[in-house]
Amino acid sequence: MKNRTSKLLLFFTVLITLTATLSWLPGTTPSNKIANATMNPSSNVKELLAPKKVVFIAGACSHGPGQHEHNAGCTLLASQLNKQIPNLVQATVFQGWPPDSTVLNDAAAIVLYMDGAEGHLALQHLRHLETLMKKGVGLACIHYAVEVPKDNGGPEFKRWIGGYFETFWSINPHWLAEYKSLPTHAVTRGVKPFTINDEWYYHMRFQDNVTGVTPILTAIPPASTLTKKDGPRDNNEFVRKEEGRPQHMCWVTERPDKGRGFAFTGGHFHKNWGDENFRKLVLNGIAWTARVEVPKNGVPAPPLLDAEMMVNLDQKPCVKN
Numbered sequence: 085m086k087n088r089t090s091k092l093l094l095f096f097t098v099l100i101t102l103t104a105t106l107s108w109l110p111g112t113t114p115s116n117k118i119a120n121a122t123m124n125p126s127s128n129v130k131e132l133l134a135p136k137k138v139v140f141i142a143g144a145c146s147h148g149p150g151q152h153e154h155n156a157g158c159t160l161l162a163s164q165l166n167k168q169i170p171n172l173v174q175a176t177v178f179q180g181w182p183p184d185s186t187v188l189n190d191a192a193a194i195v196l197y198m199d200g201a202e203g204h205l206a207l208q209h210l211r212h213l214e215t216l217m218k219k220g221v222g223l224a225c226i227h228y229a230v231e232v233p234k235d236n237g238g239p240e241f242k243r244w245i246g247g248y249f250e251t252f253w254s255i256n257p258h259w260l261a262e263y264k265s266l267p268t269h270a271v272t273r274g275v276k277p278f279t280i281n282d283e284w285y286y287h288m289r290f291q292d293n294v295t296g297v298t299p300i301l302t303a304i305p306p307a308s309t310l311t312k313k314d315g316p317r318d319n320n321e322f323v324r325k326e327e328g329r330p331q332h333m334c335w336v337t338e339r340p341d342k343g344r345g346f347a348f349t350g351g352h353f354h355k356n357w358g359d360e361n362f363r364k365l366v367l368n369g370i371a372w373t374a375r376v377e378v379p380k381n382g383v384p385a386p387p388l389l390d391a392e393m394m395v396n397l398d399q400k401p402c403v404k405n
């Protein structure tokens with residue numbers, strides 16, 4: 085009898101240890117994983133070692149040639165992840181919101197690269213996204229995808245990615261950003277300081293007191309970015325008070341639900357993806373958002389062929405539907 089009790093005790097100790105360990109492993113939905121693990125440990129381990137699913141959603145044609153190339157940009161980034169870290173990430177690209185949005189349910193991260201504001205594709209899916217975010221799914225937003233209306237999406241994006249572009253507060257000038265030093269973070273692994281011209285939005289509306297936000301790219305915008313007349317995205321009295329102060333053009337956040345957010349305000353010019361450091365930073369950011377351990381030297385970002393840069397460029401001028 086005593087022997088049986090100690091065996092039972094041992095069994096429950098192992099079970100509790102196993103469930104506790106699995107619940108802390110990244111990218112899992114604790115309750116389901118625990119149930120699966122206790123029923124079939126080997127299949128669960130296989131699942132945990134499988135590459136993380138990353139779903140890119142590319143917005144429609146926009147702007148002139150070589151600008152806001154959402155589909156080509158997503159294609160390029162997704163194919164680089166699949167090629168360079170196939171054991172860690174499996175990425176797919178959808179042009180427009182997936183018709184069957186249940187494909188997002190088992191994603192480790194979702195990447196949005198699309199025009200924002202009132203036409204932001206996520207606005208029709210805030211409730212679904214909220215469910216996914218609560219499960220710990222990562223969210224990465226590139227360029228215009230960081231802009232949502234203040235009262236529709238603003239509060240959600242502030243929670244999900246730590247901050248967003250708010251009209252009459254944030255601005256969208258083109259300028260040469262000099263990133264002279266980078267913080268130590270998984271997202272900056274292997275990235276060297278770089279200088280590049282882009283439409284670097286800045287003066288974002290961050291979580292209150294920037295709590296929970298880790299800046300990744302910080303630079304001081306030149307005074308020339310503050311010369312336009314006031315407007316929703318051009319200039320305003322609040323940003324003018326910030327003249328000469330450092331601004332954050334890329335940042336990450338870790339939510340209480342264990343989900344991760346990554347935001348990058350560059351990405352206006354397609355040719356910038358050809359810059360190794362620019363591209364590596366975003367590849368790292370997406371991998372980190374999917375709770376992948378970013379390689380020691382970052383996701384490899386060897387020079388791209390012209391042909392690789394050209395895949396899936398939109399037909400311009402854009403045809404309005």
Ligand SMILES: [Zn+2]
Pocket residue numbers: 152227228283351352
């Ligand atoms: Zn732009």
